[in-house]
Amino acid sequence: MGTCSISCEDYLDVNTNPNGPDALLQPELFLPQIESELAVAIQWDGRFTGFYTQNWAYTSGNAYSLNLHSNPLSDSYAQLWRAVYWSMGYNLSDMIRSGELNEKYGFVGVGYILRAFGWQMLTDYHGPVIVTQAFDPDRRTFDYDEQSVAYEEIQRLLLLGIESLDRTDGLSPEDSGLTEADLIYQGDKERWKKLAYGLLAINAHRLTNKSSYDPQQVIEYVDQALVGNQDNALIRFQGTVSANTNFFGPLRGNIGYYRQTKFILGLLNGSNPAFQDPDLLGQDPVFTAEEQYLNDPRITSMLATSPDGLYRGISPEVGINEWTTAEAAMVPKNFWNEVGYRGSNPSPQIYFFNNDAQFPLMTFSQLQFIKSEAAYLAGDMAIALEAYKEGVNAHLDFARPYSPDQEIYDQRRALMESSDVVFPETSAGLTLSKIMLQKYIATWGWGFFETWSDMRRYHYDLGVEDESEAVYQGFTLPDPLFEANNGNPAYRARPRYNSEYMWNQEALEKLNAFEEDYHTYETWFSINE
Known part of the structure; x- marks a missing residue:
């Protein structure tokens, strides 16, 4: 009876914090879910941008407003927001911290790269997002950063990721559990570094309309990235049940x-x-x-x-x-x-x-x-x-x-x-x-x-x-576009309804995000300057 009491008390000690476990889990317990959440969020929200780019169209034609470049005010169109700030969120922070503490530096590098990947996709989709205050536990409302801030943070994280993956101390991918936990590259640190350079290329190349654009830098990044289809970043699924x-x-x-x-x-x-x-x-x-x-x-x-x-x-x-x-x-x-x-x-x-x-x-x-x-x-x-x-x-x-x-x-x-x-x-x-x-x-x-x-x-x-x-020969925008667009195509998606329009309204007011045509406001990266 005494042994059971001690073991039970030790177990319960993990959960003295009402907001989550005090004990930091091993990083391999975080990674598969984090990778899956990012991939599903890209598919979830990406399908809506697929209407804007005419990858596909909804069968009902103009009766479906996204075919016409609308962006309804709903959580349904902001899964990436949920993934980056919540599903990945603190879990990714904890994975990185656990990797450091347990000398599993491969997880640290992968964590920084996944954080950067999430920011890149999120800001490409929404434009201004919350970066500098994102994971401040003392705040209940958050200020938005312009895309330029997000882009700089993405670069910083990717370089940190590469630096961590270059480390030769600590546990190997096989011994740390990275090989088994990683659904994308099965713990291959060299391929993760190539992915990081690919993201650096994407990040730098978004800025073709800026006077600071450096095509040679883009080329150099690409030359350090994927070297063939064998390096493609593919996430695998079991496909047995919905989850x-x-x-x-x-x-x-x-x-x-x-x-x-x-x-x-x-x-x-x-x-x-x-x-x-x-x-x-x-x-x-x-x-x-x-x-x-x-x-x-x-x-x-x-x-x-x-x-x-x-x-x-x-x-x-x-x-x-x-x-x-x-x-x-x-x-x-x-x-x-x-x-x-x-x-x-x-x-x-x-x-x-x-x-x-x-x-x-x-x-x-x-x-x-x-x-x-x-x-x-x-x-x-x-x-x-x-x-x-x-x-x-x-x-x-x-x-x-x-x-x-x-x-x-x-x-x-x-x-x-x-x-x-x-x-x-x-x-x-x-x-x-x-x-x-x-x-x-x-x-x-x-x-x-x-x-x-x-x-x-x-x-x-x-x-x-x-x-x-024309660059996109053969492409024509829907005519007419959605009425609330005032004749302009979509350039950004609205922030997530539940977290932002319900609880962060003052910050949204500064963006004019309550305007019906907010989603047609041009994004920073595409503006010529």
Whole structure:
């Protein structure tokens, strides 16, 4: 009886603090949940920016306001806010502190990098966020920081992360538990450092509209980042129950009403003006009509057919209302390759839209297109062309395993590689539009904040009268946009309703965040200065 009493008392001592346990848990107990929370939050909120960038559109057309660039006042559209400040929040701080105390410095480095990753995604989505006062336990209201403050903090954290991962003292990833706990890189510290340099490149490259922008610095960061698809940051899911399933899988049922748009379809069926190659008309191995452009091989990996076997897309304004009931066979299937709004076991699977499919957080091809654009802006066309080709080829390799017919995939790829339009032989054939559109393809369906940040940097091509001079050729904003937008597209998401609009109203007043068109206010990083 005495032994039970002592052991029970020791156990209860852990919980003398009413706000949480006093004893600091080992860092490996924090990491899997933190990584999962970040990935799910990126998918959760990213799907809404996917409407703005026309990765997809809601089936009901203009009856769904996000198709028209609205941003409703609701917690439903601010999961990243919850993840960064709460789910990750103090748990991430405790993981870093526990890593220090237990000489598990790999967890410290990964922790700093994940904190930076969260800040980058959060500020890209919301614009001004709470950084300097975020984890002050003595405060109940918090002041917002402009994005410039967040960007500097991201850089600081990434450099701290790299420094911690460079340490040779302390426990190894195997002995510390990092190898087993890490859902992304299985404790590979070198790959985590590459991810950190990739984030530094992303952070620095957001600032193309600033006089301080340094393309050479961006290129140097990319060259220290991922070196191939083997370094892609992919988070894995078990896919057995809802709690451990890919957010885009049929078990979760979150994207059943989404369909591919005419814009992504045009990029993958060869009809986009930037990639039309008249020399390849009628050369497609499947769709052989003389007026048919060569389909990009990735179309079978990434998009759904209609029941009649053809590929179609929808517009944000009309949705599937483009077709009558009698034309049901022409309506694109959902991303689980089924008719209607539900799914079970996709066959064949479309891209990574399945329960146990790994989801990308950063890829080699994404970074190569960043390098290509940076070099293009710097006038170094040789590097721009080389990185462009690296990016396209890397994503062609990435998408191939998802193709239901890899023989057809390879035939189309060989024809595509022969095209001087898609693969220019010299830098004279490379355009900014080609770089950004191929990047759009490579980040479609996952790199939501990257794509939206790019479109905002180029201001949605507003004011560009000649289509051939547009960066996003073939892209048109919904017309009309949501009424409350006053004719302007979305540039930011509102802060989370429950924590901010309920309890932090004074700070929101300073941002004018109660205005109906607040979400159309331009973000700091995209402003020319």
